[in-house]
Amino acid sequence: MIEISDGEVEKLYNKLKKEAEDAGYFLNSDTEFTKGLVKSLLINEKRYGYWACPCRLASGVKEKDLDIICPCDYRDADLNEYGxxxxxxxxxxxxxxxxxxxxxxxERRRANPLERQNNFPMSNLKYPVWRCRVCGYLCARDQPPMVCPICKAKQERFERMI
Amino acid sequence: MNFTKVPGRNRGKVLIYALSTCGWCKKTKQFLKDNGIEYSYVDVDLLQGDERDKIVKEVERWNPSLSFPTIVINDSLCVVGFDERKLRETLKI
Structure with a gap:
């Protein structure tokens, strides 16, 4: 059994809440429910080494679970459609x-599997354009940023768009 | 057997396929407990190897999207997600 202290939960909860609000997102105001999920993220971090979605069955192989690392690739579409x-x-x-x-x-994941884009149109732009698969943030530079400045997703969540 | 039984009034065979980390799974278990309904559950994320593969196939038979919770009632009816209205209706709560 993986033990997570209340202090660890509190610390991550406060961090996520601030990051969400700074970027125009909101955490669920049912704090008991929300802290339960934050605790689950910490459990999954210890189990898998990354924040696998607490409500989906993770494979434990990071490459296969990239789309369901919290915040997942489906979050913004679900926020728009279901709140x-x-x-x-x-x-x-x-x-x-x-x-x-x-x-x-x-569950949006299997109904509409999001293919990773591997072929991008040839362009004569000076820099490639990278897209954050979580929030859609775009930037033109040699490599994507280490962390998305909007949604805090890590570099591996970016795909090359142009 | 992988299932853990929670005692209560018998309203038929109620199986919950759950994840130990999932908020909606916790709500579903709590809802049945609060209403005193007997059920059995398995936390699929805590299983490993063949045991897990076997249960995953079982869930996919009822719910091809393999989402949680998947609640199977009397081996004949499947409720996907925490759907309080449907649970009340089916289990006469």
């Missing part, structure tokens, strides 16, 4: 303010 990510860790502003309720939502 919550698959776990309901992240919610829309209306849900965060109690104007709308969240429920368990359908």
């Amino acid at each position: 919550a990510c698959y776990c309901a860790l992240y919610v829309s502003e209306d849900v965060a303010n109690g104007k709308k309720q969240v429920t368990s939502i359908p």
